Amino acid sequence: MSLRQSALADASDAPLAQIAELAADELALDLAARRVSVGRISGRDNWLALARAPDGRINLQNLTRQAGSDETDPASPSWQVTLGALALTGQRLSISDETVQPALQQDLTLEQVDIGALGSPDKVPVSLTGSLADGGTFGLAGEAVLPAGPAELEITARGLPLPPLVPYLPDVGPVALRSGTAAATGQLTLGGPGPEFRGQVTLSHVDLWDTERDEALLELRTLRVDQLQASAQGVTSSKIWINRPVLRAVITENRQSNLSRFGPRDVAPVTDSPVTNDGPGPAPMRFAVDTVRVSRGTLHIEDRSLTPHFAVSIEQLKGDIDGLASDATQPARVALNGRIDQYAPATVEGSFTVGVPREAAFKLSFTGVEMATFTPYVSRFAGYRIERGTLDVDLDYTVTGPQVTGNNRIILNRLVLGERVDSPDALDLPLTLALAVLKDSRGVIDVALPLRGDLSNPQFDYGALIGKAIRALVVKAVKAPFTLLARLVGGKAKDLRTVAFAPGSAQLPATQTEALQKVAKALIARPQLTLHIHPLADQNDARALAQQALGAALGQAAGEDDDPFEGDADWTERLIALYEERFGNEPPAVPAPADTQPTAAEQRAAAARAGRERLLAAMAPDAAALRALAQARGEAIRAALMDNGVPVGRLAIVLPAEDAPLQPSATSELVLAGS
Incomplete structure (x- = not known):
């Protein structure tokens, strides 16, 4: 038919x-x-x-169905x-x-x-x-x-x-999936207690939108779920990889967190028994994930309850969250690190429970954060803008249900207040005088600040906690060591003291340019400092310059490989011709290894390679050429700093003594000095 x-x-x-x-x-x-x-x-x-x-x-x-009937005749046999x-x-x-x-x-x-x-x-x-x-x-x-x-x-x-699948997902709050795609590989089993999938799932270019506030909530480049097992009994995975997530955490105008409105409405333990649901709503969600790994993430934090608004970003966020499960008997663990506003290191370590009651314990560490970032808080509680200064924070918090307890250490370096502003919450204290008294001889303020609060209290205000910190800064300070450049750029001072170049080159590598940008920021923030640049050239540079000279003599274009013709007859003959031109005869033959019978071409190529070493020795640069290379490197470093706003009058190039021995390997150095 x-x-x-x-x-x-x-x-x-x-x-x-x-x-x-x-x-x-x-x-x-x-x-x-x-x-x-x-x-x-x-x-x-x-x-x-x-x-x-x-x-x-x-x-x-x-x-x-039979015509005119909602059901087939039960007496009729099945087809x-x-x-x-x-x-x-x-x-x-x-x-x-x-x-x-x-x-x-x-x-x-x-x-x-x-x-x-x-x-x-x-x-x-x-x-x-x-x-x-x-x-x-x-x-x-x-x-x-x-x-x-x-x-x-x-x-x-x-x-x-992904958007067409949103109606089938659990309810996690007022959020819309605006874009995203999915890929999957694995085994689908049908039968028994129900369908089951085992394999890997990858989500790409996901964009979640806060529908209640009409603004972006979460974006991520990829989310890969390894060893996924999804069935009626729940969802489990060995590892979830999250690449380039961007999350926006906002304290709203009414001092509420936007993130508090999101999350699974019901959770249940992951067990071997099927999910049962006697209520009218969807069944509780059961899950277990061994590790969630985050890479290249960004966390934008805003406080819109202040005027002007407070905003800070933790970027380059990476780390792991382990032990996420709805039936976990132990808290999940988190270890993340990143950088605040691209330069100041930030770390988060701790643990938290997924179920109710909520419990959490975590430590946060921020290093070298620019105090100007916190101008909205300082303006509100101190009545001044911040002109400059840096902040180090170590926070140790414990949350049990609605109760939060914290022990904080805050270090301020060379805090300078700017103009006065009107604020009804400002401290009624001679703040400028108090800060002058609190600073040690190096301008460092070090305080320990205990904190307690009730998250369920409608009057709980994180901004008020910042106000308490400022009040504590006014009444208490302890001396503490401080490394200026390290605090400004978020690293260790020794990592910024040297500048490395490619052998024979005076061009700054991209990584060194980025490091010099950080040095320039620190110098601009500390106008009393000058910088001495000590450029060097070493034996590696001498050989690289000789190789460049040999390449030019062989007719190589700039930037080509050292031996573009090595292994062919053209390269051999050109090198032998250059050798004969320089020394009046062809390079001597090289004895063949025992038990070998090289061809005439191979013997000639071996002689050419040996002759190359004599040519390199003859073309080695003199002391003046190496000194010129060092001078060019110093000028490149100085130019990079000037391009980033450092005045030339604060930069000096110091060349090595003319009779200084040539070191096997050396890097150019930066030395700080007072103005």
Whole structure:
């Protein structure tokens, strides 16, 4: 039997299928026994509508009902259908699902479908490949007992759009998934307690939007879930990799955290028993993740309850979160580090519970943060703007339910207040005088600050805690060591004292340019400092310059490899010709190793290589050339600092003594001096 160029509709005249070509071979029909047997069904370029009504019924189920009745006659025997094979190409499906809101509408194409016997008690091969109209491809391959299973299928998917799947995800608050794609590889098992997937899933270019505040909440480049196991019993994974996430944490105008509105509404332990749900809402979500690894992340923090708004960014965020599970008996552990506003190191270490009651213990460390960043808080509680200064903070917090307890250490270096501003919350104290008394001889203020609060208290205000810190700074200070440049640039001073160049080059590498930018920032913030630049050249530079001279004599273009023709006759003859021109004869032959019989060409090439070393020695630069290289390096360092705003009058180049021995290996040095 075959069917071509046909259109089908259901009882309500809704389009159901368009058939370009469909054929059934080896067809046997027994009406009395209600039995149908088909050897093979094949088709191409057909279209089918699959619709799921709000009550869960699929439109194709309606085709089995008797006319005028909602149910089939229970006294009638069931139809028995067997199918030897199904082979389809270019099949198009329009899928709708009204059991979720918003309803799912998706068109897809099945490029190839090959399925074995339907109705057989044995597993048969299943193969399927397809693509979505909105982008993305998928495939299934394996074995199954059809039509009801069980089945073992290998699944692959690439570039599948995520937004259409949002209605099927757990409720995590007022958030919308505006973009993102998914890829997956693994095994899908059907049967037994329910469907189960084991494998790997990757999400790419995900963009979550805070619908309540109409602003970005979370972006991430990729999220990869390794050894994922998802079933009715819950979701588990060995490791989740999060690359380049960008999270925005905001204290709103009414002093509430935007993040407090997000998260799973219900969680339950991960067990071997199926999830049961007696209530009207969705079943609790069960999960367990061994490790979440974050790389190249950014955390934007804003406090919009202040005028002007406070904003700071922790960038280059990386680290691990271990032990996330809804049934965990031990708290999850977190260890992250990054940089505040690109230069000041920041670390977070601690633990927290996933369930209720909430418990957490964590330590935060910020080093070399510019105090100007905190001008909104200082203006509110001190009544002054901040002109300059740096801040080191070590915070040790414990949260038990709504109670928070903290021990903090705050170090301020050379804090200088700017102009006075009006603020009703400002301290009624002679602040400028108090700061002058609190500073030690180096301008350092070191305080320990205890903290207690109740997060459930509507009057809890983190900004007020900053005000307490400022009040403590006014009344207490302890001397503490401080390394100026390290605090400004977020590293160790010794890491900024040397500048490395490529052998024979006076061009600054990109990494050194970045380091000099940090040095320039520190010098600008400390106008009383001058910098002595001690450029050097060493034996490695001497050989590199000789190699450059040899390359030029051989006709190499600048930037080519040292021996662009090595191993071929042209390179050999050019080098031998240069050697004869310089020394009046060809390079002497090189004795061949024992038990070898090199060809004449190989012997000539060996002599050329040996002659090259004599040429390099003859072309070695003199002391003046090396001194000129050192001078050029000093000027390159000075120019980089000047380009970043350091006045030339604060920079001096100090060359080594003319009779100083040439070191095997050396780097240029930077030495600080007072003005």
